[in-house]
Amino acid sequence: MTLPRRLRMSGAMARKIITGYSNPTIKFVRSLRDKKHRRREERFLAEGLRLLTDAREGGRLPEILLMASGRDEHPLLSDLEQAVVESGGDVIEVPTDILAKVTGKDNPQAVAGVYAEWDTGLSTIDRKAAPIWLVVQAMRDPGNLGTMLRTADAVGAGGLILLDDCADPFSVEAVRASMGAIFTQRLAQARWAEFQEWLRQGEGQLVAASLRDAQPYRGAPYAAPCFVMVGNESRGLPEEYEMACDLRVTMPMKGRADSLNAAVAGAVLAYEVLATLEG
Amino acid sequence: MTLPRRLRMSGAMARKIITGYSNPTIKFVRSLRDKKHRRREERFLAEGLRLLTDAREGGRLPEILLMASGRDEHPLLSDLEQAVVESGGDVIEVPTDILAKVTGKDNPQAVAGVYAEWDTGLSTIDRKAAPIWLVVQAMRDPGNLGTMLRTADAVGAGGLILLDDCADPFSVEAVRASMGAIFTQRLAQARWAEFQEWLRQGEGQLVAASLRDAQPYRGAPYAAPCFVMVGNESRGLPEEYEMACDLRVTMPMKGRADSLNAAVAGAVLAYEVLATLEG
Structure with missing residues (x-):
């Protein structure tokens, strides 16, 4: 399971809406719950606006930002979305139940991100x-x-x-x-x-x-x-x-x-x- | 799922050997992983010789003692078995894979016990x-x-x-x-x-x-x-x-x-x- 080329290459973006669980990007994100896939892709998953905001303040932006379609609006989330777009990342809106399946949590946070791992030497x-x-x-x-x-x-x-x-x-x-x-x-x-x-x-x-x-x-x-x-x-x-x-x-x-x-x-x-x- | 009468009533005992996962006693024990069943039965499950020995020294003996058939012999376990028998409890020998299913652990301890809950007022x-x-x-x-x-x-x-x-x-x-x-x-x-x-x-x-x-x-x-x-x-x-x-x-x-x-x-x-x- 590798990240679809279309997504990986996209620079200029519009917010995408994905509603199907079998979508390749969703499959890719979900695969990151598995250690083997994380290791191969050198990507990992984090969830929740607070974590993603901490990440941003720590200098890390997600390559893919997933947002639940029924989420409450929040200025920090708008800022984050803007930053992801400007850095060439993808922003994807998904139904809450898909986000739940991706993160493996019954009550998922309204937002999750895919991050590149970094050097841990x-x-x-x-x-x-x-x-x-x-x-x-x-x-x-x-x-x-x-x-x-x-x-x-x-x-x-x-x-x-x-x-x-x-x-x-x-x-x-x-x-x-x-x-x-x-x-x-x-x-x-x-x-x-x-x-x-x-x-x-x-x-x-x-x-x-x-x-x-x-x-x-x-x-x-x-x-x-x-x-x-x-x-x-x-x-x-x-x-x-x-x-x-x-x-x-x-x-x-x-x-x-x-x-x-x-x-x-x-x-x-x-x-x-x-x-x-x-x- | 309630404890089979035969087991509940047994006083004098011999060590029983159960090899089938569908055995009612095994089903009963396994059901205790579920909160609803624990609450109804007022029984719970503990595993490992060290825990069971702590329990015994704390004055608690299991009503049912489960031992893996391939276990190493240990004097503490022999003592525990003896004490369970004397108190009118049941001692059951089961294959390791059944014990794994009962406790939900890939590498199960060689021993597990079913205990009565107590007053927590x-x-x-x-x-x-x-x-x-x-x-x-x-x-x-x-x-x-x-x-x-x-x-x-x-x-x-x-x-x-x-x-x-x-x-x-x-x-x-x-x-x-x-x-x-x-x-x-x-x-x-x-x-x-x-x-x-x-x-x-x-x-x-x-x-x-x-x-x-x-x-x-x-x-x-x-x-x-x-x-x-x-x-x-x-x-x-x-x-x-x-x-x-x-x-x-x-x-x-x-x-x-x-x-x-x-x-x-x-x-x-x-x-x-x-x-x-x-x-």
Whole structure:
């Protein structure tokens, strides 16, 4: 399923109206819910006026803008439509039920967009651009990935670095859970060895929650740029990764369990780092 | 779909082997993935040896214990089987693929159990039993509910109180995300008016993250028993609820967004309360 040539090539545009689910463009957009297609097309799907507005303010415009035909008018949406047209993108009006099928949501937002993915190499990261960076290793749940991006935004982090085999940050679920932070946070993907090499080429304190030889997470000597790392949802971090950290900290576990949800652990730790760095 | 009489009545038992997916007991168990059936039967499904062991240590045994036929032997599982038999429950061995269909998971745990739900009235809560209680209002995501239970366990809370129309805490997703805390934390469900009346009959500080007339969340005068409340995933708390709080606190939001994932916000706040109460 590739984007129909007619659409891909269109420069000057008028708003198109598509009412059939079997339309090739609709099929193309819907195919982006599937990782295999996303990877091949290097395109992904985001939904909701707020997300699309965040994207635009972050410098990203959709190549295809889908709008539900029964939507309420909104000045931000008119502006967005105008910007998409001016950038040579396509604007398509579809019935609400088609938008629901495209996004896989019963109550779809009134608008969705197809975006080009971007370079997620470590070289795109300027570590001095922010005091905190979040790092996840083999995080498998796209909702958790999106939540980490959202948390990164909230603590003023620079971005999220994905190590090893994580879920796809461009999946519909991750994009949704990020609440727009996918567009405003830097995003990098790397293997552990590559990350280590990159990290040690400059300043940077690698911190992880750990039970091994760890100090209390409150009052630990966090230092910027601080890389806060959490591991896989069920296995946590490999021992080798923990031992490579500059700082291992432990959070109180008062109950029966010895771990928190990974995205929760990352957030509690990141907020502690923020409080320390801000003094 | 009700539990077949033969099974319901069985006291003395031998381990049964069921190989057919259309078997009434299997159909009954599978029906518990559906909220309507759970509500009618007042039974729910939990999976995994760790959860079932937590349940047992929390005083709860399954009425039906399902074990995959190809499972590894484990002393905890043998003990559990013995306990279920002694309590008059049923032990059923099924092929792994049937267990997968029952739990809806591609890689099912080797064991699952059917449990009776319990009374979740506010009157079952002894507020003095713990320094922290978590409260959620209209939380719609069962994964978030389970995560809140898991966080409650970690901070040494007494339990989780669900206000208004929340997701079902006995859903497979919530039980799974709770990592066993569903069995060890107290669980109450109430409407707001009822909760307020109950809360004000005794000691208790109601705290919420808020942007209205709030003080910084660090250094706020938290006091036990502290009820940490978070709201609906998209709407947050109604203004009336926030204004009824004893303490409104605000967390730094350094980025573009003005909110965190609800379960994340609850956890960051709960850990801050814990640190304050422990001085």
